[in-house]
Amino acid sequence: MKPFDYQHPTDAAAAVRSVAGVPGAVFLGGGTNLVDHLKLGLVEPDLVVGVTDLLPAAIEELGGGGLRIGAGVSNSELAADPRVREWFPVLSQALLSGASGQLRNMATTGGNPLQRTRCVYFQDVTTPCNKREPGTGCSAIGGWTRNHAILGASEHCIAVHPSDMAVAMSALDAQVRVLGPGGERTIPFVDLHRLPADTPERDTVLEHGELITAIDLPAQSIARRSAYRKVRDRASYAFALVSVAAALEVQDGVITDARIAFGGVAHAPWRAYRAEETLRGAAASEESYRAAADAELVDARPAEGLDGGNAFKIPLLRRTLAATLRDLAREDA
Template sequence: MRAFTYSRAGTLDEAVRILTGTPGARPVAGGTNLLDLMKADAMRPAHLVDISRLPLDQIEETPDGGLRLGALARNADTAYDDRVQTRYPMLSKAILAGASAQLRNMATNGGNLLQRTRCYYFYDSGTACNKREPGSGCGAITGVNRIHAILGASEHCIATHPSDMCVALAALDATVQVLGPKGGRAIPFAAFHRLPGDTPHLDTTLAADEIITAIDLPPQGFARHSTYLKVRDRASYAFALVSVAAALEIEDGTVRAARLALGGVAHKPWRDEQAEAMLVGKPALAGSFAPAARAILRDAKGFEHNAFKIELAERAILRALAEAAGVEHP
């Protein structure tokens, strides 16, 4: 690990001032991903701003009937909150599918949004990685790419986003609240994470001097008909090969609204509103789901070791939609 300086912020405004005025500064709270990356020399912050003592750990009702998740609320506390489990069960299930109990007890909601890819080449400082060292190349494209992207990749990066929680938040149409030197702003979840394009080292649209303060959940939580399905190599403490957050609003046996988000397949949680629209107005039966599953994967492209993920994703989508609808999956 490289040398760095450290300070603890007493207020949110102080944290923003330090980030704004200190080159190479990054906030740290739970640190469950950042510190690992520093040890691997994949990230090299010159200064860490400890924000763990700031009053951002509450889960509160919002005026519109939704829920505000504090950025410093722990993943475990969020997953086990009665309101989350009752009104947003898909989110609770997604969080509990991620990491280990010990990590969920330490990791924060804001940190979950900012965790970085688990690409082997990103973590190995002796290999080429445009995300770690822009312009160095992407070792995964012609290397071992079994866990890598099948959607939204570019010639510069085929890494995937590792979060489970973020897949559910994408399906729920959450909003990320942030604060910077110019004040606060709200970022729709769909616009928070980026595809790699020509700048794979930029994971999000969060500015370097901004801090996540909260995540807002809308009133519609799809509590009756939703699920999170994670397909992985082993049942515990493994990142998704493919995951699916599926949510349906069903009235008189017909789908009135649908949300579908995929994890483990792209640089960000993957949604396709056109595919979701194909479910609306259809009977909530297993036989109605295949066109939407094919549509969301229409641009999927496999590489040498991960082409199997295309069929795996289609099967996972069909299973998740059937589970959300409460019908038998053939």
């Protein structure tokens, strides 16, 4: 591990100034992702700035049933909060499906969406990787592709985003509050993450030195009837092959509104706008669920690889979406 300097400022604004002033500086929150990367040699910062106890660590109610979640709130605290479980069950379920209890106790609301891909080639410093070293190539293309993207990939990167929480946040129209060198700004959660295009090394739209301070969940009646379904290779402590975060409103057998996001299929949490539009006004039926999946997956491009590729994700995602919507429609019946 390369030696680095460490600072622990007195407040978040000072932490932002410290990181912004050093090109090779990084923030350290719960450390569940960064510490691994330091050990693997994926990152070699010149300066690490601790922010764990500098960020808001409370869940505050906003008007009408919304919530403001401080970036310092742990994943365990957030999943267990009675308001989250009642008002935004999809978020609680997503959090509990990720990592382990010990990691959820350390991981934070501000850090979880910023975790980097678990692509095996990204984590192996002996292999070319455009995300780790731009311009070197993508070893995943034509390699082991089972866990890789079917939506939004590029010729430079086919990695997927690993966060479960981020998929739920995307479906819930969350807003990300950010503090940077130029002051505060708010970013819609669906705009936080980037698709790879020709700059896969950039995971998000955050500028160097910008720090997430809170995430707001707007009040939405539809969110009370929401769920998260995750398909993985083993029952726990595994990343999603595919996942679905969904919320549904049904009246007299007709879908009046829907919110849907996918995980495990793209470089970013994938908000399924086409599926939502297909469902609105349609009957709550298997035919409608299949049509919604087909509309969203029309541009899906599975990757071929040494392991047979990941074309299986397309029918798997269709079935996962249908099962999730079926259960939610039954709740509304």
